[in-house]
Amino acid sequence: MTEEIQFYLSDAEESMQKAVNHTNAELTKIRAGKASPSMVEDLRVDYYGTATPISQVANIIAVDARTLMIKPWEKNMLGEINKAIKNSDLGLNPQQEADGVRLNIPALTQERRRELVKQVKNETESGKISIRNIRKDVNEALRKLQKEGTAEDAVRDAEAKVQKMTDANIVKIDELLSKKEAEIMTV
The missing domain is CATH 1.10.132.20 (Ribosome-recycling factor)
Known part of the structure; x- marks a missing residue:
């Protein structure tokens, strides 16, 4: 050959x-009812005028099977992360806390x-x-x-x-x- x-x-x-x-x-x-950081890590947030994946501005942790916690490295990113999740097609309701954003994943x-x-x-x-x-x-x-x-x-x-x-x-x-x-x- x-x-x-x-x-x-x-x-x-x-x-x-x-x-x-x-x-x-x-x-x-594609979520399968379990909380997985990969569900949101590619969502884009406005980071000083640049669309940046959430995974590059915050830690994403699966607290349990139904909860994700997103902890930004800069506190001023909380609002941007919250807005990006609300505007996404994930259908999730973010709950902003003092040091992060909590996402409760509903049962399918x-x-x-x-x-x-x-x-x-x-x-x-x-x-x-x-x-x-x-x-x-x-x-x-x-x-x-x-x-x-x-x-x-x-x-x-x-x-x-x-x-x-x-x-x-x-x-x-x-x-x-x-x-x-x-x-x-x-x-």
């Missing part, structure tokens, strides 16, 4: 792994659980689409190599390997989906 084909294969493998990791990261942001209703499962399915479908697009791009590049004179058998073998990678990574995303779905639907 030529170096170019090997380059495309390793690039495809790396890109597909990044797609799986991205999907996993997006799924951790069955209807809300179904909505979250739909959101999870959309997110995993996006991950699968990314993987399929990577496969398409790599296969096009391999066919271009064949037109430039690379052996047809080598290209066909490489395309088969790309398909195996695609299948394996889609299975990983399906596993993420079933795990997150079970987590959300568990009362």
Whole structure:
């Protein structure tokens, strides 16, 4: 197998792994009834005129399964953090205290659980689409190599390997989906 084909294969493998990791990261942001710092760490607050993630201006601690505590490093950030949470689509009511902001995470209703499962399915479908697009791009590049004179058998073998990678990574995303779905639907 030529170096170019090997380059495309390793690039495809790396890109597909990044797609799986991205999907996993997006799924951790979807709350499953438990308080998790990842729910709010990417929310943006106005920090001296710059939109900055909360995780860069405060500590976020899961006090218990239903409570998050956000303790800013500067007391003047309390109001900004409070405002950012109220303006977000999380549907949470922040309670401002002397040294931080407390978030009580309400228990999920069955209807809300179904909505979250739909959101999870959309997110995993996006991950699968990314993987399929990577496969398409790599296969096009391999066919271009064949037109430039690379052996047809080598290209066909490489395309088969790309398909195996695609299948394996889609299975990983399906596993993420079933795990997150079970987590959300568990009362």
